[in-house]
Amino acid sequence: DGGITQSPKYLFRKEGQNVTLSCEQNLNHDAMYWYRQDPGQGLRLIYYSQIVNDFQKGDIAEGYSVSREKKESFPLTVTSAQKNPTAFYLCASEPTGDSYEQYFGPGTRLTVT
Amino acid sequence: GQNIDQPTEMTATEGAIVQINCTYQTSGFNGLFWYQQHAGEAPTFLSYNVLDGLEEKGRFSSFLSRSKGYSYLLLKELQMKDSASYLCAGMDSNYQLIWGAGTKLIIKP
Numbered sequence: 001d002g003g004i005t006q007s008p009k010y011l012f013r014k015e016g017q018n019v020t021l022s023c024e025q026n027l028n029h030d031a032m033y034w035y036r037q038d039p040g041q042g043l044r045l046i047y048y049s050q051i052v053n054d055f056q057k058g059d060i061a062e063g064y065s066v067s068r069e070k071k072e073s074f075p076l077t078v079t080s081a082q083k084n085p086t087a088f089y090l091c092a093s094e095p096t097g098d099s100y101e102q103y104f105g106p107g108t109r110l111t112v113t
Numbered sequence: 114g115q116n117i118d119q120p121t122e123m124t125a126t127e128g129a130i131v132q133i134n135c136t137y138q139t140s141g142f143n144g145l146f147w148y149q150q151h152a153g154e155a156p157t158f159l160s161y162n163v164l165d166g167l168e169e170k171g172r173f174s175s176f177l178s179r180s181k182g183y184s185y186l187l188l189k190e191l192q193m194k195d196s197a198s199y200l201c202a203g204m205d206s207n208y209q210l211i212w213g214a215g216t217k218l219i220i221k222p
Contacts, residue, residue, distance in 0.1 A: 041214050042211070042215065043202075058209075090156070100143075101161065105155055107153070
């Protein structure tokens with residue numbers, strides 16, 4: 001079964017700790033995205049990558065970092081510099097071509113106290 | 114600036130029809146998307162319109178007017194499982210998606 005997996009579903013961390021969210025896809029998609037979703041707001045783009053070993057900042061990249069060492073994997077690290085890290089984080093991938101449809105993982109709900 | 118506007122919440126009755134509107138302002142335009150998102154789950158793709166007009170896909174239809182910066186999603190023969198949030202997103206000239214906050218649709222028996 002092809003798809004996108006994110007783990008874990010729920011994550012709890014203490015303030016001041018870095019945490020890494022996993023995103024894996026076996027759809028053979030080139031592009032991958034990280035979004036943050038907060039209540040009452042649209043999805044906001046954190047980082048995206050259109051090819052291995054290359055990634056771009058989105059609208060709210062401050063306090064986050066990513067890597068794209070493999071086509072299948074696009075982990076997101078939420079650093080202690082992120083002021084309001086508690087949110088629902090969604091990873092998505094998109095095939096090359098004219099489709100533009102993004103396929104989303106199930107999300108990780110991060111709570112930082 | 115870039116902006117997507119859609120109603121925060123709508124209520125409809127099982128078996129009825131509901132129309133969810135979306136207005137957009139983007140820097141350039143490369144299409145308008147609708148996604149469905151059940152609470153706590155991933156958004157799933159419903160439709161993509163890049164040309165004016167209505168596109169029908171089963172019980173769901175999506176309409177686009179580029180001159181008015183306006184789209185709507187039409188859901189017919191509503192079922193309880195249609196209770197979800199519906200996200201409108203416009204694609205700008207850089208092929209980036211600008212997302213609305215979503216419309217929470219509540220279906221009553």
